[in-house]
Amino acid sequence: DFMNALEEVHPAFGVSEEELQQVVQNGIIHYDGIVDEILRTGELFIDQVRTSSRTPLVSILLHGPKGSGKTALAATIAQASQFPFIKLLTPDNMVGYSEGQKVAAINKVFTDSYKSPLSVIVVDSIERLLDFAPIGPRFSNAVLQALLVLFSRRPPKGRRLLVIATTSVRSVFPELGLSDAFDSELHVPPISSLRALDKVFREVELFQSSDDRRRAIAMLQQAGLGDEGEDGVSRLNIGIKKLLSVIEMARQEPEAVGERLTSALMGLGM
Amino acid sequence: DFMNALEEVHPAFGVSEEELQQVVQNGIIHYDGIVDEILRTGELFIDQVRTSSRTPLVSILLHGPKGSGKTALAATIAQASQFPFIKLLTPDNMVGYSEGQKVAAINKVFTDSYKSPLSVIVVDSIERLLDFAPIGPRFSNAVLQALLVLFSRRPPKGRRLLVIATTSVRSVFPELGLSDAFDSELHVPPISSLRALDKVFREVELFQSSDDRRRAIAMLQQAGLGDEGEDGVSRLNIGIKKLLSVIEMARQEPEAVGERLTSALMGLGM
Amino acid sequence: DFMNALEEVHPAFGVSEEELQQVVQNGIIHYDGIVDEILRTGELFIDQVRTSSRTPLVSILLHGPKGSGKTALAATIAQASQFPFIKLLTPDNMVGYSEGQKVAAINKVFTDSYKSPLSVIVVDSIERLLDFAPIGPRFSNAVLQALLVLFSRRPPKGRRLLVIATTSVRSVFPELGLSDAFDSELHVPPISSLRALDKVFREVELFQSSDDRRRAIAMLQQAGLGDEGEDGVSRLNIGIKKLLSVIEMARQEPEAVGERLTSALMGLGM
Amino acid sequence: DFMNALEEVHPAFGVSEEELQQVVQNGIIHYDGIVDEILRTGELFIDQVRTSSRTPLVSILLHGPKGSGKTALAATIAQASQFPFIKLLTPDNMVGYSEGQKVAAINKVFTDSYKSPLSVIVVDSIERLLDFAPIGPRFSNAVLQALLVLFSRRPPKGRRLLVIATTSVRSVFPELGLSDAFDSELHVPPISSLRALDKVFREVELFQSSDDRRRAIAMLQQAGLGDEGEDGVSRLNIGIKKLLSVIEMARQEPEAVGERLTSALMGLGM
Amino acid sequence: DFMNALEEVHPAFGVSEEELQQVVQNGIIHYDGIVDEILRTGELFIDQVRTSSRTPLVSILLHGPKGSGKTALAATIAQASQFPFIKLLTPDNMVGYSEGQKVAAINKVFTDSYKSPLSVIVVDSIERLLDFAPIGPRFSNAVLQALLVLFSRRPPKGRRLLVIATTSVRSVFPELGLSDAFDSELHVPPISSLRALDKVFREVELFQSSDDRRRAIAMLQQAGLGDEGEDGVSRLNIGIKKLLSVIEMARQEPEAVGERLTSALMGLGM
Amino acid sequence: DFMNALEEVHPAFGVSEEELQQVVQNGIIHYDGIVDEILRTGELFIDQVRTSSRTPLVSILLHGPKGSGKTALAATIAQASQFPFIKLLTPDNMVGYSEGQKVAAINKVFTDSYKSPLSVIVVDSIERLLDFAPIGPRFSNAVLQALLVLFSRRPPKGRRLLVIATTSVRSVFPELGLSDAFDSELHVPPISSLRALDKVFREVELFQSSDDRRRAIAMLQQAGLGDEGEDGVSRLNIGIKKLLSVIEMARQEPEAVGERLTSALMGLGM
Numbered sequence A, B, C, D, E, F: 001d002f003m004n005a006l007e008e009v010h011p012a013f014g015v016s017e018e019e020l021q022q023v024v025q026n027g028i029i030h031y032d033g034i035v036d037e038i039l040r041t042g043e044l045f046i047d048q049v050r051t052s053s054r055t056p057l058v059s060i061l062l063h064g065p066k067g068s069g070k071t072a073l074a075a076t077i078a079q080a081s082q083f084p085f086i087k088l089l090t091p092d093n094m095v096g097y098s099e100g101q102k103v104a105a106i107n108k109v110f111t112d113s114y115k116s117p118l119s120v121i122v123v124d125s126i127e128r129l130l131d132f133a134p135i136g137p138r139f140s141n142a143v144l145q146a147l148l149v150l151f152s153r154r155p156p157k158g159r160r161l162l163v164i165a166t167t168s169v170r171s172v173f174p175e176l177g178l179s180d181a182f183d184s185e186l187h188v189p190p191i192s193s194l195r196a197l198d199k200v201f202r203e204v205e206l207f208q209s210s211d212d213r214r215r216a217i218a219m220l221q222q223a224g225l226g227d228e229g230e231d232g233v234s235r236l237n238i239g240i241k242k243l244l245s246v247i248e249m250a251r252q253e254p255e256a257v258g259e260r261l262t263s264a265l266m267g268l269g270m
């Protein structure tokens, strides 16, 4: 009967294909082993939800600095599940919503998901859903409480749900009581090696020739971006999203790509 | 006449059987003596309410870390009472409620209970009913005050009530003025011994053979999970609820169950 | 004419006999001299209101720890006055009231009292009327201000009023500006001697025989409950209300009454 | 024409004789020189308003501890003025008012006063008008701002106004911005000498004979109430209002008046 | 055409002559050189607005202690401009206004001013417009933000505006973000020399004869009011407004004018 | 088709030419190399938006002290783009708006921009849009959250948007969570060299002759305005906006221009 239920699901209220594709606009560049590892673990959770009746609800968190690729990875995992109900919950559609409207919108997505035997919900940018501001900190307690309940509310009999949340403010989760809210947490790091950088440059064909590329990488190395600071942290530290923007800006001055990259990546701005 | 009243009670507004069963979805595994002790003490309070006319109201608190099994145990005690009115008050049904709506819903359950000669109310997850957030802390003072009054408001003549509340934020109760609100408090601990773990593994048939199971336990012991840290606290420290989830995840990779368990239980995530 | 007015009073809006009786459900056990002293002083204030025209308004406060018997004593004093208007103002009837509704309800009782030549109002559990929470602290300033005015607002000509308030948070009164609000304050202590305990045991017939009782008391003494701690404070420290509850719980296991009492009174829970 | 205007005033909306008398219910006892001094200075300000056209608005503040007699003195000064408009602004009539309603009520009294050539307004108990609570502190900023404007808003041409305010929280006025709001401030002290006490006893005829009185005073002296503490502050420290209440309570036990007085005045309660 | 526009202005919505005169009720006494200097600088800003097309908006601030004469000076400068639109924005008319009503009233005055080619607006007592209370501090952020925008919003083409604001809480302007809001700031000091005092006495004819006056001044000198304290600050420190009030009070006792003045000026009250 | 879309755009809801011109009322004076550099970099970002399909959204921040010319420069860059949709979002039009109205107005501009293939929005004075006050700090979290979402919300397919924001409170951006909100940040410094000052004097023809100008500059140098303080910061430190106002004020006294300038620039006021 589980298989029956699966077939009966109306895709109508179901998969938001287009929305999901848009957030992966620039594709997934496999610049490092960690990228594949995250995608593989995501697959395992999809399997758990599909097969184990003991855990009808599984929730995971992708966290990492601004622009490290969390949303794109979450959407990619969700799409790969091929579950009949896949939904992206994003603050982009909620500008100007009151607390009550936000809670209602969020609650509706969860309630809708219960109509499908298998569902995955991407809860994107928890900090924005919460109207989070570091000072205070300020946040919508109403939304927070709704999320806390929804992240652990068992779906009705015969329904199963995977929740994939993303955030760039993991460090304040203890203060918000969100620390124990997830079954598992995955870190999405920024780019911090010249090797990964090189991979990206090639992928987006920033340079005319390999020689140009090698020269640029050398220039970055010279600037110390390959080294670690005294604290053992790499001097290179940039999310894939911002890196792609920096690259496009640098492209505007073909004669000075290397210089633009260097100064941008060293945090000197332009 | 007390016996008469008992018979006259309409089960209609009474027992929420199904709801209670659902929260004990995975049954009660007797992994440790404390489990039976809690259930036995619960029975005694049921008896007190049934027999003593001097204490028409008795309130107890089950507290312990996230996922230690509080809700399942409270529901189990309540069901065992066989009282004509048994009700689960849970934040799951109150997503998006205003403070006023929450107070009204809670008050109604207590007022309804007064219609039955014998009642038990499970007030589940006080922290969620209170919209509690650690930072501040923030909470609904309106709900708090309602609970404080209801936990000590004598039922009308001839009516008796047992309140079983649960919480995972017992440590902030003094700040909330909830310290003296209960007649008795019972601690529900997390799992912290390999023996208890072994019991659970057997119960859920995680391993194909006893040999496999023993090997996994040995691996966990090797990893230091059987030891105590310098603070005398066991390194193993996991609620039964999360343990069951970890087990189901590990089950997805039959060839590496032990490794998955070890890394998950050591807090390394996956 | 004062005597005339007295006779004309309609008991209709007057004495809430039943309500008052209910809060003294378990009677007054004279376990210690302080009990009689409090009742005697209460009588004196009743006399003052009845006879002195210079002080048409007298207000007193009964304060002490949770469950020490404040409400029962206040109700007993009020009932003994036999004044034509006796009213219990209690948070029990105000669950879910807004600040405004609370203030209106409280104000109404005071205004009603002005219709009677002689009145006594029991303002029970100020902390609950105030929606008081220790953290912050939070409280309803609207209710606080109403009480501050009402506790010192002279009744109209020819009317006299005794206010008896109770609270278990006397220590925060300075912060609330309630320190000077009363003409007199009476402390209602918890039970702290084995002699008083013994008196209560006898009164509620907890034991089958005097021998059993003596043995239980001896066991409690052995456990150190008769001693004072290093701070000179008795180790025994329990309100009469909770004591009565502990006794009824212990009664459920006739074979182990002494043990249950000991562990409960030593704060080890059950 | 000023004299004309004076005559035309309709007493209708004017003097609240009865209200003023009620707050001086127990008369003014001249227990100390300071009492006469305050009344005399009050007269001078009345004169200034009556005669000087340069200062159409004069505002003074009577401040002192709880129950020291501020309201009675302010009402006495106001009544003595015989101005066509005399009004008592008191929190007693404003229980349950919202901030807006308070501001409107206060503003109306000031606007009404502008119809009379000569007016005096007693603004009683600023702390209560402000809904002041020490913790925080909390207060109604709306009422505070209204008072700040009204205390310095010039009446229209040809109108003159004396404002007499009272408060027992003078020490927080700097934090409230009320420090410079008055043209002059007068301190109303509590009773702190046995001589003043003796004067009051005689006035209210507490004792049957002078011998009884002298013996009581001797007892109080013995108890150290005539001395100063180490800080040079008299141990005797009680407002006339509370003293009158203590006296009436003591009167209830004719055989032990001295003892009751002693224990009450030493702050031991009863 | 600028001259044309000037002529077309309807004085109707324009100059509030009477209102301005009233706030200078006691005239301007030239007790010190600083008084003339402030008036002269004010004139220069009037000229700048009249002649320079590069700065269609000029804003200045008069600040100084309570009662130092800020409002009177601002009104005097404004009146002297003879601009077709002169308006006094004062909290006196806004008692009980909500934040929204205040903002609307203020905004309206600015918008009205845009109809005149040349305008001057006196924004009196910013602290009161802001509902400012030192504790916290508390203030209306809505009004603050409106003022911040209006103080720097360029008038429409061909319109020019001078803003003269006054305040006695200049020291908190940095916290409010008001520090850089004005093109220029002028300090209005209190009276601190016996010479200035003497000038005022003569102007208001406090004394019958010059001899009386000289004797009074001598008495004040004797009292140390001519000296500076250890901190180099003059012991004499009083705003002209309060000084005029003190003088009128002293006038009531012709036989003791000098004594009254001395005690009042030394801050001993009366 | 991109070129087609471009042509189809209706200029109606598009360019706010006049509004933009008004904020550059006094033109752009090229007093320093940094001015040209900022304009050039702005051009590059315009190019990036026009040409790169990988980054349909680019956001930059112009920040610097009060009056340094941020708004004028942002408007100049925007106008130079010649994009079919150019809009100035300014607090000037939002006096008295509620939070909700502000968010709606801001959101509308962004949504409108999505109708044009190429758009630039100047978000002027973020601190005012946020109702920012340093104390607390206080700000509208609703507006902040709307901006945070809008600054990173991808425009629909085929649409591209450049956001140019300005602020003078860059230093509090970390507390507001605005630090990572922009792709790039450009600093707009105040004027701090006599050379730049000289350039401005010449441009606005403050002096009759070059000799006069040189003499004035010499006077400023003498006053130490050419030096650096001990902290290595130039003593001269003034935004171009305020400088232009100071110049116009000084112009009113042709005989003392140099003196007026010196005292104003040294922060001595006038």
Ligand SMILES: Nc1ncnc2c1ncn2[C@@H]1O[C@H](COP(=O)(O)OP(=O)(O)OP(=O)(O)O)[C@@H](O)[C@H]1O
Residues within 6 Å of the ligand: A023, A024, A025, A026, A027, A028, A029, A030, A031, A035, A065, A066, A067, A068, A069, A070, A071, A072, A073, A125, A166, A168, A239, A240, A241, A244, F152
């Ligand atoms: N390996 C990768 N992982 C994730 N995103 C990638 C990867 N390679 C390329 N991308 C591209 O990088 C961008 C990542 O942006 P994304 O919005 O997912 O980041 P984010 O971490 O969610 O940012 P934010 O913290 O602002 O929410 C996308 O455009 C995506 O197509």
Ligand SMILES: Nc1ncnc2c1ncn2[C@@H]1O[C@H](COP(=O)(O)OP(=O)(O)OP(=O)(O)O)[C@@H](O)[C@H]1O
Residues within 6 Å of the ligand: A152, B023, B024, B025, B026, B027, B028, B029, B030, B031, B035, B065, B066, B067, B068, B069, B070, B071, B072, B073, B125, B166, B168, B239, B240, B241, B244
């Ligand atoms: N001995 C046991 N005690 C409690 N629950 C058990 C036990 N054995 C198995 N379980 C199962 O473990 C789960 C316990 O989850 P439960 O919701 O009761 O935990 P909880 O402490 O209330 O969690 P939370 O802190 O999130 O509210 C239930 O599925 C229950 O069936």
Ligand SMILES: Nc1ncnc2c1ncn2[C@@H]1O[C@H](COP(=O)(O)OP(=O)(O)OP(=O)(O)O)[C@@H](O)[C@H]1O
Residues within 6 Å of the ligand: B152, C023, C024, C025, C026, C027, C028, C029, C030, C031, C035, C065, C066, C067, C068, C069, C070, C071, C072, C073, C125, C166, C168, C239, C240, C241, C244
């Ligand atoms: N000497 C006594 N004084 C007061 N109450 C007594 C006494 N002896 C027996 N009792 C019983 O003990 C109980 C006291 O409870 P009561 O509600 O008055 O306590 P309380 O101090 O008001 O508690 P709380 O702090 O919760 O308001 C009542 O049931 C009363 O009948």
Ligand SMILES: Nc1ncnc2c1ncn2[C@@H]1O[C@H](COP(=O)(O)OP(=O)(O)OP(=O)(O)O)[C@@H](O)[C@H]1O
Residues within 6 Å of the ligand: C152, D023, D024, D025, D026, D027, D028, D029, D030, D031, D035, D065, D066, D067, D068, D069, D070, D071, D072, D073, D125, D168, D239, D240, D241, D244
């Ligand atoms: N010399 C006196 N001065 C003032 N009141 C006196 C004096 N002698 C007797 N009384 C009486 O004492 C009482 C003083 O009470 P009153 O309400 O004026 O005090 P209060 O200082 O205003 O108190 P509170 O601080 O509570 O407002 C009145 O009943 C008054 O008749």
Ligand SMILES: Nc1ncnc2c1ncn2[C@@H]1O[C@H](COP(=O)(O)OP(=O)(O)OP(=O)(O)O)[C@@H](O)[C@H]1O
Residues within 6 Å of the ligand: D152, E023, E024, E025, E026, E027, E028, E029, E030, E031, E035, E065, E066, E067, E068, E069, E070, E071, E072, E073, E125, E166, E168, E239, E240, E241, E244
């Ligand atoms: N030289 C002077 N400057 C200002 N006011 C003067 C001067 N001489 C006399 N006055 C009179 O002194 C009074 C000054 O009061 P004003 O209200 O202007 O003071 P203020 O500083 O605005 O007070 P506040 O701080 O309360 O707003 C007016 O009545 C004015 O006529």
Ligand SMILES: Nc1ncnc2c1ncn2[C@@H]1O[C@H](COP(=O)(O)OP(=O)(O)OP(=O)(O)O)[C@@H](O)[C@H]1O
Residues within 6 Å of the ligand: E152, F023, F024, F025, F026, F027, F028, F029, F030, F031, F035, F065, F066, F067, F068, F069, F070, F071, F072, F073, F125, F166, F168, F239, F240, F241, F244
């Ligand atoms: N190089 C320049 N850069 C910017 N503005 C200039 C320049 N030269 C002259 N100006 C003029 O200086 C004024 C700058 O004012 P603008 O409002 O842009 O400053 P701002 O930094 O935005 O001020 P605020 O901090 O108050 O918002 C404008 O009138 C402009 O015409």
Ligand SMILES: [Mg+2]
Residues within 6 Å of the ligand: A070, A071, A072, A124, A125, A166
């Ligand atoms: Mg994201």
Ligand SMILES: [Mg+2]
Residues within 6 Å of the ligand: B070, B071, B072, B124, B125, B166
């Ligand atoms: Mg639970």
Ligand SMILES: [Mg+2]
Residues within 6 Å of the ligand: C070, C071, C072, C124, C125, C166
């Ligand atoms: Mg009680």
Ligand SMILES: [Mg+2]
Residues within 6 Å of the ligand: D070, D071, D072, D124, D125, D166
């Ligand atoms: Mg009073």
Ligand SMILES: [Mg+2]
Residues within 6 Å of the ligand: E070, E071, E072, E124, E125, E166
């Ligand atoms: Mg003023």
Ligand SMILES: [Mg+2]
Residues within 6 Å of the ligand: F070, F071, F072, F124, F125, F166
């Ligand atoms: Mg600007």
